[in-house]
Amino acid sequence: MIFKKDNLKFGLLLGIFGPLLAMTIYYFWVFSQTISFSEYFYLLHTNKQLLTAISSVSLLANAVIFTIYINTHRDKTARGIFAATLIYGIAVLVYKLIH
Numbered sequence: 001m002i003f004k005k006d007n008l009k010f011g012l013l014l015g016i017f018g019p020l021l022a023m024t025i026y027y028f029w030v031f032s033q034t035i036s037f038s039e040y041f042y043l044l045h046t047n048k049q050l051l052t053a054i055s056s057v058s059l060l061a062n063a064v065i066f067t068i069y070i071n072t073h074r075d076k077t078a079r080g081i082f083a084a085t086l087i088y089g090i091a092v093l094v095y096k097l098i099h
Contacts, residue, residue, distance in 0.1 A: 004074075011069070011080020015062055018081070019088055022061035026054060048096050055092045059085055 027040050035043070044051050062085040069078040
């Protein structure tokens with residue numbers, strides 16, 4: 001099974017898509033009745049507080065995935081998830097600082 005893999009590239013992929021999936025789920029859970037998906041991304045672009053809140057919730061998805069892979073001793077994959085989480089966090093921080 002694909003989720004039994006233990007390698008860095010697979011962890012990076014999981015770490016990249018986990019927050020994106022969480023951000024999409026959050027949109028459908030909170031915003032889908034009031035704004036469109038494109039308006040949602042516009043709000044993320046223009047509202048720093050909302051960006052912080054949603055990126056924090058989205059990165060929690062990586063914390064869950066990371067914990068699962070650490071507890072099952074697939075450390076290479078967990079390392080990739082952790083690296084992607086750091087990249088996301090730094091990217092959000094830099095974006096907030098320059099805008």
